[in-house]
Amino acid sequence: MRETQSMAKLTMTSSRWDELTALLRDEPRLRSEFPKVAEYLDMAAGLAGTGDDQADAQFDLRFVHYMTGGSAVSKNPYWDIVEPFVSEHDGRRVVNGGCAEGSARLAFAQMLLQATYAYAIPAPETVEWFASFCAGSPVVELGAGRGYWAAQLTRAGLIVDAYDSAPPDRAGNPSFPGAAGQADIWHPVRDLAAFRTRARSAGYVLFLCWPPGWGDSMSSEALALFEEAGGQQLIYIGEPKGGKTGNDAFFEALSSRWRLDSTDSNFVSWWTDADVAQGWVRI
Known part of the structure; x- marks a missing residue:
């Protein structure tokens, strides 16, 4: 109907x-x-x-x-x-x-x-929710793709550093292939070598948007590095455990060492997907 x-x-x-x-x-x-x-x-x-x-x-x-x-x-x-x-x-x-x-x-x-653009939809209400959760803290996005979310968050007043294993303006990225008439990136996106040279202190909010699923370890490895550096706040946009995003180790770490602090009730998804927007804090 x-x-x-x-x-x-x-x-x-x-x-x-x-x-x-x-x-x-x-x-x-x-x-x-x-x-x-x-x-x-x-x-x-x-x-x-x-x-x-x-x-x-x-x-x-x-x-x-x-x-x-x-x-x-x-x-x-x-x-x-x-x-x-x-x-x-x-x-x-x-x-x-x-x-x-x-x-x-x-x-x-x-x-x-x-x-x-991006796998998740950045509705204005979600961007506002994101900024409220961060409360002025800078953001580091891993797996940023074209930096589309980073661009929207920057427009909302946040400081965002974006990284990807294959920045689409400099490397072939099968999830974000190049084509005439479209922007390769919307916000500067650096590679993981640049991320590894960052200071060890994690005085920022980690942002993972649709980290790869199907057993890929990217999400759990990123979270483990963040925890080791003292990270305290995480925004995760993706599907629940068993879905298209994240691996089991990532969700197990969340359930054992993190607390769900906020969920965006206005988040907009494609009807085919089950993604959500969540803000987590370290226990």
Whole structure:
């Protein structure tokens, strides 16, 4: 059953509308300058939508506008694309277009948006919750990907150092592949060699956003290093134990040596995922 949902219409200047019209009429240019947008439009035409043709058309327009406009049209394009398609479902805020089961079209868009921006969605309310938990403390993000979350947190006034094993602007990163028409990074992202040269004191909040799962030890190793350095606060965004993120050792460490202090009730997830935003403090 579809859930009732208000749909905010996209507004743009007449010059921006003319830019988009010209781009969409010039297929060779679209495929050259924005191949991921062209890929989406090719696929979306043959994929089932939510059942509301007007809503699906609005999503397509937002996708094209923000994906081709970059930071010139929005500082948080990921959120601006999905925000009108957020619904309450089973006590959670999820991007499903008002359809409990979502749609094949949204699922394809999800894959492209996660690779373009980040796996988790930085809703403004979540960014505010994050800043409140940190209470002015600096943040170190490990596994930062494109630094999209780091950019949003920096805009909220936080000091963020971002690191990744394969910064997308300098190394091949299969989770965040490069493509024309999209930013490689949104915030400076340094490699793990730079992280290892940091001072040993952990006077910062550790941020792990969708650390790899399936037995990968990244999350537990990062937490162990943080604990050894005296770390006291952690923000984890990902799925519960047994999901797509984190390994068993990470969750065992949390349950034995950490206390869940805060959960963001306004966190927004894709309907296909079970991720949450949690703030933990050392026992």
